[in-house]
Amino acid sequence: EAQVTQNPRYLITVTGKKLTVTCSQNMNHEYMSWYRQDPGLGLRQIYYSMNVEVTDKGDVPEGYKVSRKEKRNFPLILESPSPNQTSLYFCASSFTPGLAGDKRTQYFGPGTRLLVL
Amino acid sequence: AQSVTQLGSHVSVSEGALVLLRCNYSSSVPPYLFWYVQYPNQGLQLLLKYTTGATLVKGINGFEAEFKKSETSFHLTKPSAHMSDAAEYFCAVSHPPGGTSYGKLTFGQGTILTVHP
Numbered sequence: 001e002a003q004v005t006q007n008p009r010y011l012i013t014v015t016g017k018k019l020t021v022t023c024s025q026n027m028n029h030e031y032m033s034w035y036r037q038d039p040g041l042g043l044r045q046i047y048y049s050m051n052v053e054v055t056d057k058g059d060v061p062e063g064y065k066v067s068r069k070e071k072r073n074f075p076l077i078l079e080s081p082s083p084n085q086t087s088l089y090f091c092a093s094s095f096t097p098g099l100a101g102d103k104r105t106q107y108f109g110p111g112t113r114l115l116v117l
Numbered sequence: 118a119q120s121v122t123q124l125g126s127h128v129s130v131s132e133g134a135l136v137l138l139r140c141n142y143s144s145s146v147p148p149y150l151f152w153y154v155q156y157p158n159q160g161l162q163l164l165l166k167y168t169t170g171a172t173l174v175k176g177i178n179g180f181e182a183e184f185k186k187s188e189t190s191f192h193l194t195k196p197s198a199h200m201s202d203a204a205e206y207f208c209a210v211s212h213p214p215g216g217t218s219y220g221k222l223t224f225g226q227g228t229i230l231t232v233h234p
Contacts, residue, residue, distance in 0.1 A: 040226055043207065049220065090160060104149055
């Protein structure tokens with residue numbers, strides 16, 4: 001089954017304790033992205049990756065890091081989490097965005113709900 | 118810059134009534150437009166999309182949307198609401214190639230649909 005998986009689904013942590021949220025896709029997509037969802041703000045892009053070893057900042061990158069060592073994986077790293085990073089996080093993937101039609105559709109993981117105390 | 122505005126953060130309808138969720142966008146080039154649905158405690162699921170061609174697009178679960186370039190709108194409709202349609206709906210525009218936001222989805226703030234018996 002084609003899918004994007006995220007782990008963990010739920011996480012409670014304390015300020016300053018480094019954490020990693022994993023994301024993996026099995027659709028051979030080049031493009032992967034992380035979003036955070038906050039009430040009244042919709043989803044905002046944190047980081048994205050056009051392909052292996054190619055990453056760039058989105059709209060709200062502060063406090064986050066990413067890496068793309070393999071095509072299927074795109075982990076999100078919070079090196080020193082703070083309470084304002086409490087949010088619902090989504091990973092998404094698609095084929096290269098420059099392609100037309102269906103290939104631009106992004107597929108989303110189930111989300112990771114993070115609480116930073 | 119691309120932007121999306123969803124009019125009404127909450128919409129309430131009776132079962133069997135028409136559903137109309139409004140979305141307006143701004144884009145300097147012909148956009149690719151999407152509607153995603155998020156059921157409680159789940160990820161985002163693609164409802165429908167407009168890329169090129171026919172301006173009336175049909176999606177899953179009886180939803181459809183019409184791209185109106187002159188009004189810069191992409192409103193979502195369903196003739197008869199069902200209890201299972203209760204969810205949050207997001208309109209999104211895909212950024213075109215060539216810019217720094219290449220491939221990014223910009224989301225509206227979301228509309229929570231409530232369906233009353």
